[in-house]
Amino acid sequence: MTASVGSLTPKIFQLEQKSQHVLSHDFGAGSPCLKCNCEGLDLHYWRKLCKRCRCRMDEHDIQLAEDHDGGRGIIGRLFDHRSSFSSQEEMRSITERSASLNLGPRYDPSHKNNANISNDICDTESTIHNSVSEASVESQRAASISSSRLSNHRATNNYTWTPSADANLTLKYFGCLPESERPIAGTEGEINRRQKLAYQLPVHDCDAQAAVSITSPEDVQLHSKFVEKVKRDVVGIGQVIECNAPPQSTAQGTQTEAANVSNQPCRWDSCGSHMKHGDVGVVTDHGQRNEVWHPNCFRCATCEQLLVDMLYFFKDNEYYCGRHYAEKMYPRCFGCDELIFANEYTLAEEKTWHFEHFSCFGCDLQLGGHRYLVKNEHPYCINCYMNKFARVCNTCRNKIGPEMQRVSHKDMNWHSDPKCFRCKQCLKSLLHEKFLVKNEETFCSVDCKNKCFSA
Numbered sequence: 001m002t003a004s005v006g007s008l009t010p011k012i013f014q015l016e017q018k019s020q021h022v023l024s025h026d027f028g029a030g031s032p033c034l035k036c037n038c039e040g041l042d043l044h045y046w047r048k049l050c051k052r053c054r055c056r057m058d059e060h061d062i063q064l065a066e067d068h069d070g071g072r073g074i075i076g077r078l079f080d081h082r083s084s085f086s087s088q089e090e091m092r093s094i095t096e097r098s099a100s101l102n103l104g105p106r107y108d109p110s111h112k113n114n115a116n117i118s119n120d121i122c123d124t125e126s127t128i129h130n131s132v133s134e135a136s137v138e139s140q141r142a143a144s145i146s147s148s149r150l151s152n153h154r155a156t157n158n159y160t161w162t163p164s165a166d167a168n169l170t171l172k173y174f175g176c177l178p179e180s181e182r183p184i185a186g187t188e189g190e191i192n193r194r195q196k197l198a199y200q201l202p203v204h205d206c207d208a209q210a211a212v213s214i215t216s217p218e219d220v221q222l223h224s225k226f227v228e229k230v231k232r233d234v235v236g237i238g239q240v241i242e243c244n245a246p247p248q249s250t251a252q253g254t255q256t257e258a259a260n261v262s263n264q265p266c267r268w269d270s271c272g273s274h275m276k277h278g279d280v281g282v283v284t285d286h287g288q289r290n291e292v293w294h295p296n297c298f299r300c301a302t303c304e305q306l307l308v309d310m311l312y313f314f315k316d317n318e319y320y321c322g323r324h325y326a327e328k329m330y331p332r333c334f335g336c337d338e339l340i341f342a343n344e345y346t347l348a349e350e351k352t353w354h355f356e357h358f359s360c361f362g363c364d365l366q367l368g369g370h371r372y373l374v375k376n377e378h379p380y381c382i383n384c385y386m387n388k389f390a391r392v393c394n395t396c397r398n399k400i401g402p403e404m405q406r407v408s409h410k411d412m413n414w415h416s417d418p419k420c421f422r423c424k425q426c427l428k429s430l431l432h433e434k435f436l437v438k439n440e441e442t443f444c445s446v447d448c449k450n451k452c453f454s455a
Contacts, residue, residue: 028062034191035059046212046357048337054361058198061191074201074311074322077227078235158185161193161309163240172280173240176295181306196308200300200321204338206230213338213354222341226329230313234325238282238298238310243275261292268297286314300324333357349374360384373402394440395420407431412440425452 030040038053041060048057160183162170174182183193204211208223243262261283264275271294275281281292298307302324313325320328330339335357346353346368359366361375362384372379375389382402390399391406391413398415400406405416414421418429424441425448436443443449 028060031060031062033060046336058195061194062198074206077206078231159183160185160190163310169240169242173295176280193308196305200305200308200323202323202337205322205326211338213336219341234313234315236285236312236314238284238312241281241283243279243281244277261290264290264292266297267291267293268299271297282310284312287317362388393420409437423448
């Protein structure tokens with residue numbers, strides 16, 4: 001039976017709605033950095049980096065408004081071709097695996113709509129009480145199940161994302177993950193999920209309006225074809241099952257034959273163990289029949305991160321996060337982190353760049369035709385390199401250029417020149433000679449050292 005439009009959750013049609021426009025370099029402004037103690041994210045106008053600390057944008061804890069959950073937004077873009085849903089189960093497969101769910105209303109004493117919620121809870125607890133008083137074994141069992149479901153329902157209320165509408169299955173799933181991977185509100189797991197959403201699912205990969213480099217009609221067309229292919233053939237959401245449980249309908253109308261995956265080897269090559277009766281597993285709509293993963297093994301084939309919100313991208317019988325699937329299709333600019341759709345681009349330092357983005361990491365000077373030096377994988381013009389990284393000579397106090405030879409001892413540096421690397425007392429050149437150091441001064445002998453400090 002097809003669900004009517006009026007019966008669907010209204011928010012499902014808001015997934016692709018755009019909020020008030022925010023300038024790219026204002027996005028997440030002030031968000032705290034998770035790697036350093038900078039004053040907060042100040043995004044470069046085209047690099048996906050903080051101008052203050054040079055840490056990546058996804059290394060900051062960017063918190064969006066409740067109705068702008070990162071996972072929900074990506075799902076909205078990648079599944080917007082489904083304008084209607086054939087069943088309530090199909091609708092849940094899109095919303096409940098990506099949005100921040102409570103698996104039902106929370107009980108809030110101050111909420112004006114709590115009458116029905118309170119009555120539902122009281123009815124459940126009353127049923128439990130009456131069942132016990134009847135002393136019926138079967139009734140007690142039913143009451144115990146009802147109580148367990150109520151307890152599980154309450155326990156899942158604190159998760160910012162859940163993989164299933166089944167509270168018991170959800171808790172089993174999260175029980176298979178390390179604490180740092182459980183997206184419980186206000187914990188490391190919630191922050192970890194936000195980081196993974198930003199890293200694994202770059203918004204600029206699926207939304208041309210978020211990409212500063214997609215400007216020509218040709219690039220727009222190629223990007224559109226790329227996104228349509230992803231929607232049509234590539235993207236999917238993992239489905240949580242319990243081995244040997246009854247088959248369940250999936251979003252695509254097929255049946256998950258959970259009983260058949262018991263004793264199957266885990267699909268993750270690094271695991272090596274088999275699924276057992278009662279285990280929770282993850283299956284997909286792509287790949288070979290009866291492929292199954294342990295919850296903590298459903299990972300990207302490239303970065304090996306746990307696939308956030310179980311969103312995967314399938315290619316050549318492998319499963320990837322969005323970032324690394326896209327890089328299988330197009331090169332990614334090391335400067336702006338966006339895909340390169342142009343036929344011509346720069347290849348330097350074993351990395352790919354848009355022509356205009358192969359620029360100094362310090363001042364943004366385009367480096368085509370200029371000398372540059374590399375520090376921490378980033379190119380710098382000579383002036384910026386000298387200002388930021390050049391060593392200072394202990395004798396003349398001038399900077400030692402990258403093309404100059406130098407002598408180093410611990411944290412001290414000198415020009416490799418007789419005028420700089422010499423005895424403090426007698427001015428003898430110390431190049432290729434033994435020397436002594438005291439108070440950051442160099443001497444050719446103990447006599448010279450004693451004469452200098454006895455004067």
